[in-house]
Amino acid sequence: MTYMTIRAAIVGPTSYTGLELIKLLLSHERIELTYLASGREQLPNIAEEFPGLIGRCEMVCRPIDAAAIGREADVVFVCLPHVAAMQHVPALLDAGLRVVDLSADYRIEDPARYASVYGHDHEDTENLADAVYGLPELFRRHIEGATLVANPGCYPTAAALAAAPLLQRSLVRDGTIVVNAASGVTGAGRGAKPHLHFPEVAEGFTAYNVGLHRHQPEIEQTLSRVKGRETTVLFVPHLLPINRGILETLYLEPADDQINEDELFTAFEDAYDEEPFIRVRNDLPNVRDVRDTNFCDMTVRLAQGRIIVFSAIDNLIKGASGQAVQNMNLMFGLDETEGLM
Template sequence: MPRVAVLGATGYTALELIKILLRHPEAEIVALTSRQEGQPPVAMVHPSLNGRLDLRLEDLAPAEVAARAQCVFSCLPHGASASVIPALLAGGCRVIDFSADYRLNSAEVYAQWYGQKHPDAERLGKVVYGLPELFREQIPPSSLVANPGCYPTSAILALAPFLKAGVIDPQTIIVDSKSGVSGAGRTPKLTTHYPECNESISVYNVGRHRHTPEIEQILTTVGGRTVEVIFTPHLTPMDRGILTTTYSQPVAELSEERAMQILRDFYADEPFVRVVDHLPGTKDSMNSNFCDVTARIVRGRLLTISCLDNLIKGASGAAVQNFNLMYGFDETLALL
């Protein structure tokens, strides 16, 4: 049974991860890290874990983590994650990284979008992108897996089948996403303060959201042609969930029936992608590792609608999917 550690265990994705790991029959949580003073019990930070996990939050060096754990889930922010991962790998750990630090292939693109020099640039382009639906075969032997972003997962899963089939123009794609407030993290901010975000939908980071190059890079890899997207995210007054609508131009006549068949064929054997005939809503996939997706043809354009839980399929559930593949367990273990 792999011994696992969670770095940066105070956030929302870490809490969801811990909940999943507690019901995982093949994982033992041995360390939780945080820079909080006093080594508080994890239940003091996450009261829902009271009586379920008797561990304290510790400020551990990478060598101390490696001495206890075989697999590390890093829920640290970008920059901080890549600063400790090389030492964890050198200590013999396998790592699943929740940050964006290893998702992009280019240090220059990373610096452009994240505003800092990459701490481990030599490793970029050599790390598997942990979206099993697209890169399953590359995950099991990997010592480091880059867990996908929440918005990118919703857009990539919806668009990949059509780009792979070559039926849409890769240069004129629009991605419009709405996310619950938990997607902004647990650290208090003015925009996520209750009176500011309740009863209001707002757009943010127009044309400069950091998930844009991630979406473009992965879809370019899948489709074999350079992809450009206009990605616009919105903050929605709900706790969790993402609804993404994409708009693209077919390169030839495309019927709605064929579009739906492309989705069904592509995801026929996937346990966590549900191709649905109805228009999905965020409540359908809430608290689950499912992504629901459908397609429509409107005035000659292809629309896809996808929904997922940003904390599970968009983060912690995907990480456990990767963990299961890395250690040879059933991919759905603890996720259904």
């Protein structure tokens, strides 16, 4: 049997998601990592930036030159902040690359909505129209063969996977879905920010951006698509003083007061029976169990007349770089689990 080797590049490899991608791609049998592209003037050796890579990957970063990347790679992962990403994606596509963008730039379908949420006009509406939202468990067939995949946000991944089985089966009443969420500090990226310094975060626990977080419209967009009707969400994020991991708790009203917990559990098992990365558990999920994995662990409870769904992911893996590799596998017709199990 002949195996195809896919040449991969990363734009923004000095990021947290970039580091996770490098580690995942090094262990992916079908991938050759050929190009690390950085916007820095002083281009770093990636192993000096991340000493954990010494002896594993000691590539020197090169400039973000779309034509050069296009000559040396088949797929490029873009690990830049929003706005910066869409300034590079058009040239990368023009250079013939398949693109998995980890930023928010191609996730919100409506450019006017993007502008109101991100405070910046969309600069690449042409490619936005063709971008595919890369949540494989819900939109797999759209991802297969796609050229530009918008990799979902970390919080939206955990929320959409938790609510989808109930919405698909019309098991919940119309009304705002409450999503209570907590994320480890890497969710905010590697850049230095005073409120994320160790003494500010350690031993504390607080909510932030209540009802205002940029992921709320993304969650609403996905759930509206799943349900086929406008769906609203109240999203309450918290900063959890751990490095990585997201736990979300969703509160929903049952459509039928007579439904019992076993029937709800069966709905989740039916929905995700065939999914390699979703583990429907009897017990309550813990971020510790999904750390460094592409799994989403979840379960459901019925209490005080409310449906409560719990989901846990690693924000940097299923919430970012692992899901990006899962999407790349689908885009190139590989086994979806390659490099991820």
